Amino acid sequence: MKGGLVSESGAVLLSERRPTPRADGPDAVVAAIRGFISHLAAAGDGVPAGVGLAVPGLVSADTALYATNLGWRDVPATAFTALDIPVMLGHDVRTGGLAESVLGAGRGIPDFLFLPIGTGIAGAMILHGEPYGGASGWGGEIGHIPVFPEGEQCACGQLGCLETYASAASVGRRYSLRAGLEGVRAEQVVSSDDPVAVEVWDEAVEALSVALATYTLLLDPTMIVLGGGLAEAGPALFDPVRTRLVKRLAFRDAPPLVPAALGVDAGMLGAALLGWRAAGRPELGSGWAVDVRPEPLVS
Amino acid sequence: MKGGLVSESGAVLLSERRPTPRADGPDAVVAAIRGFISHLAAAGDGVPAGVGLAVPGLVSADTALYATNLGWRDVPATAFTALDIPVMLGHDVRTGGLAESVLGAGRGIPDFLFLPIGTGIAGAMILHGEPYGGASGWGGEIGHIPVFPEGEQCACGQLGCLETYASAASVGRRYSLRAGLEGVRAEQVVSSDDPVAVEVWDEAVEALSVALATYTLLLDPTMIVLGGGLAEAGPALFDPVRTRLVKRLAFRDAPPLVPAALGVDAGMLGAALLGWRAAGRPELGSGWAVDVRPEPLVS
Incomplete structure (x- = not known):
C-alpha cells in the first residue's frame, strides 16, 4: 500500500x-x-x-x-x-480517476473514461465531473464486458471478457502459453517481433478497440485516458488501438486517447x-501543481 | 408526430x-x-x-x-x-426515459436503463435520477455497440451492432431474407416455430443478452426497463433474455428486466x-397518476 x-x-x-x-x-x-x-x-x-x-x-x-x-x-x-x-x-x-479528473489528464473535462490497464482492468467513469459507481457501487467493470461473446473463459467465469485478452497479466500469460514458455511479461510481448507475440498483442488491441467503441457509443466521453502498466507501452498501445477504434465507429468521431498524467x-x-x-475543503485540488514522478514505482 | x-x-x-x-x-x-x-x-x-x-x-x-x-x-x-x-x-x-423515470416503470429508481426496442434501438440511461446524454449529447447508442465484433454489417456501416440483430425491423428483415419471403414482421417471427424463425429470434436474444450484460457491468443499473414494439412480445422476449443475461454474469447479480409502463x-x-x-415547475410529475393506454397506437 x-x-x-x-x-x-x-x-x-x-x-x-x-x-x-x-x-x-x-x-x-x-x-x-x-x-x-x-x-x-x-x-x-x-x-x-x-x-x-x-x-x-x-x-x-x-x-x-x-x-x-x-x-x-x-x-x-x-x-x-x-x-x-x-x-x-x-x-x-x-x-485514481478523481485525481486524474482534478489534477491530471482530465483536468477541466467533466465527462471521460479513466482506464488503468494493469494486472487487471477496471475503469473510472467520470460523469458530470465526478466518478460514477452505478446504482450500488459495482459499476465500471469494463474489464469484464464480453468483447468476444464466444471467446475464452475469463478467471471470473464469464466468456470473452476484455481483461482476459488485454490486461498486462493476460498478455503475458497468453503469450507464454502459446510459445511454451514461462512467465513472459507483457512488456516483452509488446516489444517482440515473434509472430506469436504479434498475434497475442493484436488480439489485446482488438479487444480494447471493441471495449472502447462500446464505451464511446454508450457514454459519449470527451476523451479516454489510458493508464496503468500497459500504457507505458506508449505508441505501441495507443497507435493501433486508436486506428481500430476509429475504424469501428461509422457515424461518430472517436474520442482522443490520451495517457494518464x-x-x-x-x-x-x-x-x-x-x-x-x-476536512470540509472540497474546493482544494484544482489549483494544485503536482510534481509527477516520471517512472512508475511499481508495475 | x-x-x-x-x-x-x-x-x-x-x-x-x-x-x-x-x-x-x-x-x-x-x-x-x-x-x-x-x-x-x-x-x-x-x-x-x-x-x-x-x-x-x-x-x-x-x-x-x-x-x-x-x-x-x-x-x-x-x-x-x-x-x-x-x-x-x-x-x-x-x-421517454424521463417519463418512465418520473411516472412509469422507473418511478423512485435513480439509476436504470430504459431500452425501447422498435424499428431501431437506442437507450436512455437514467443516472442519479436524470437522463444522461454524454459529453456532447450523443450518448445512449446501445443499438450500435458491437455485440458480435466480427458480425454482420449494420446499415450504419459498423460491424455487429445490436440493432442489426435485435431491432423489430432487423428481426423481420433477417427472417424474410433467410426464408426467401418478403416483409415478414417481427411479431410473426417471434410467435413462429419455423426453425429459421427460431434461429433468427435466438440470435436477437443472444445479441440483447450481450448488450445488457455489457451495460450491467459498466453502469450497474438497479433495473432494465424494456419497451417499444418488441417488448409487446412479453415472456417470449423477457424470459430467454433474462436467462442468458444471468448466465453471462458470473460475479454479480443480473438486474431485473421489467416492462415499460x-x-x-x-x-x-x-x-x-x-x-x-x-414553466418553472420541475417538481410536478412525481405525484401524477397517469392513465396508460393498454395498446400501442403505433408499432
Whole structure:
C-alpha cells in the first residue's frame, strides 16, 4: 500500500510504501493502515485536517462494505485511524480517476473514461465531473464486458471478457502459453517481433478497440485516458488501438486517447483529495501543481 | 408526430397524432409543429404555462442542434411555437426515459436503463435520477455497440451492432431474407416455430443478452426497463433474455428486466414534464397518476 501527506496547496510532504499484511487477516490490514496513517501524520506540522483512503471492493464514503481480497465486511471509516479527525473512503480505481479528473489528464473535462490497464482492468467513469459507481457501487467493470461473446473463459467465469485478452497479466500469460514458455511479461510481448507475440498483442488491441467503441457509443466521453502498466507501452498501445477504434465507429468521431498524467500516484493523490473533502475543503485540488514522478514505482 | 395537452395534475386533456411533413423540408416540419402546438393550446383553459418537445438527433434544452432525418441545424426552441411562453427541448429517447423515470416503470429508481426496442434501438440511461446524454449529447447508442465484433454489417456501416440483430425491423428483415419471403414482421417471427424463425429470434436474444450484460457491468443499473414494439412480445422476449443475461454474469447479480409502463405515450408524457419544467415547475410529475393506454397506437 501507498500513503502520503499532502498539504493544503498540494505539496506532497511525504510519500511511502508499505507491504499489505493480507495473509494476517482482515483486522491486521486495518491495523497496519492505522499505524501507517499515524506515522504519516506524525511527520506533519500538527494533526492533519482529514484522512482519505482509496480501498478496493464495494465502498461508501464512510464504510468499506465488502472486499473479497482483504476479507473486509462493513469496516467503518473511523476504524482506519486512531486520530480523532474526519475520514472519507473512496473506491480504488474511482479515486485514481478523481485525481486524474482534478489534477491530471482530465483536468477541466467533466465527462471521460479513466482506464488503468494493469494486472487487471477496471475503469473510472467520470460523469458530470465526478466518478460514477452505478446504482450500488459495482459499476465500471469494463474489464469484464464480453468483447468476444464466444471467446475464452475469463478467471471470473464469464466468456470473452476484455481483461482476459488485454490486461498486462493476460498478455503475458497468453503469450507464454502459446510459445511454451514461462512467465513472459507483457512488456516483452509488446516489444517482440515473434509472430506469436504479434498475434497475442493484436488480439489485446482488438479487444480494447471493441471495449472502447462500446464505451464511446454508450457514454459519449470527451476523451479516454489510458493508464496503468500497459500504457507505458506508449505508441505501441495507443497507435493501433486508436486506428481500430476509429475504424469501428461509422457515424461518430472517436474520442482522443490520451495517457494518464499521474502514474502510480493517482490513487494516493485522489485519496488526498478525499482527505481534504473530509476536512470540509472540497474546493482544494484544482489549483494544485503536482510534481509527477516520471517512472512508475511499481508495475 | 404525437402531441398532448397535460394539466398541472397530470391529466391528459387532449392527445393527438399528426403526420410529419418530412418530405416538405426542415422548415415545413417546424411550421407543422408550431401549428400543432397552437391547436393543442387552443383546446385548453387559457394559454399553457409552457411547452416541452421531444426531438431526435442532437439537442440541448434550448436548441435542436442537429437532426439528419429532418434536416434541422440549430433550430431555436422558440421557433417551435408562436405563443409567447417558455419552451424546453429534450432528446426523444431520453425524454421517454424521463417519463418512465418520473411516472412509469422507473418511478423512485435513480439509476436504470430504459431500452425501447422498435424499428431501431437506442437507450436512455437514467443516472442519479436524470437522463444522461454524454459529453456532447450523443450518448445512449446501445443499438450500435458491437455485440458480435466480427458480425454482420449494420446499415450504419459498423460491424455487429445490436440493432442489426435485435431491432423489430432487423428481426423481420433477417427472417424474410433467410426464408426467401418478403416483409415478414417481427411479431410473426417471434410467435413462429419455423426453425429459421427460431434461429433468427435466438440470435436477437443472444445479441440483447450481450448488450445488457455489457451495460450491467459498466453502469450497474438497479433495473432494465424494456419497451417499444418488441417488448409487446412479453415472456417470449423477457424470459430467454433474462436467462442468458444471468448466465453471462458470473460475479454479480443480473438486474431485473421489467416492462415499460407508458407504452407509446412515454415521449408525449416526458415532453409534458419538460413543458412544466420550462414553466418553472420541475417538481410536478412525481405525484401524477397517469392513465396508460393498454395498446400501442403505433408499432
